[in-house]
């Protein structure tokens with residue numbers, strides 16, 4: 849009886865695992881993109897995907913907030 853119960857448990861588990869990994873697809877992608885970048889205004893490190901991006905003369909900058917972005921923009925462009 850115990851062995852039969854375990855067999856059902858295992859078959860349920862093997863059914864659940866692929867379903868679970870499908871749901872975790874987004875998390876896996878986030879981990880790959882989780883590169884730390886430095887805010888050149890307030891010198892804070894933040895995940896690239898959460899930063900506010902600004903491209904200027906071939907360089908890409910990331911900021912913790914739009915305030916920092918605007919401040920940097922003014923310094924660069926006047």
Ligand SMILES: [Zn+2]
Nearest residue numbers: 887890912916
């Ligand atoms: Zn900042």
